[in-house]
Amino acid sequence: MSAEAHGAVFHAPRAHQFDTAEQQKDASTLGMWLFLVTEIMFFSGLFCCYLVYRWFYPEAFAAASHHLDVALGGFNTAVLICSSLTMVLAVNASQAGKRRALVAFLILTILLGGVFLGVKAVEWHHKYVDHHIPGPSFHFEGPNARQAQLFFSLYFVMTGLHALHMVIGIGLLTVLTVQARRGKFTPTYNTPVDMCGLYWHFVDLIWIFLFPLLYLIDRHTK
């Protein structure tokens, strides 16, 4: 039947409830977006917490924010935007059936994700050396030490949760790279690449907000 008609071309294993492969892909996209909306709400709780405490303690948040490294944060923002570009080019390559380009762009995306996490680890280490990790050894010069500890708690939870998403994303991309090398994805079947792309861009989205909210509070006052 159709398998013979299309020869050796691999098709999406289409479930019987879908009329066409396109309908099946639209359903996957919708499901992924629903998942991403729950992810938005997951992070929203933290953003809401941030908003309330920054409203209560604006001076402490500004003073604590000045201890973050804008150069490293800005560099990481650029790295993440580059990785989003390589990811979208990977999706494009998979749709065009360019297997080698797909593998290359996936590996580039993984490497950029690794650079981001490496820089993040360096920043966290600086915070450890400076005693800015909330807890018994926390130390902060200035009148707002207790409130600054709230800022650093939010900083570690938000960037930590974001980094966890990056680690999961890198894991997903590694699986995709192996599958892509084996030639699993074709112009007619590339849904996993597309869905992991959505996830990766979502992680980029969160950072787009984390960077100004954590690193750039009232920088002009110092």
Added chain:
Amino acid sequence: MSEQSLSEHSISTTSYYLVFLALMVGTALTTWIAYLDLGWLNTPVALGIACTKAMLVVLYFMHVKHGTKLTKIVAVSGIFWLLLLLGFTMADILTRGWLGFPGK
């Protein structure tokens, strides 16, 4: 039954590079502006740039611009729930001082 091409929505890579450029410029801009004293406008401007960057990522990198109506509705619903959460929380926080009795 046509299962030929699912990639008909794919945009030319030129637009990806343009969006990438805009995102990089936006990052440089928001960092530069953070060091200028705009008074109370600093945070709204930073959030405005972040929202613009986010829109570009969602519309072009995440293909919502060429997505189905249902996908667009779901994406907008995410923003809607977020605004509900932030809006109602702040409605509480900002108005607590209005009532002049203890336990407010």
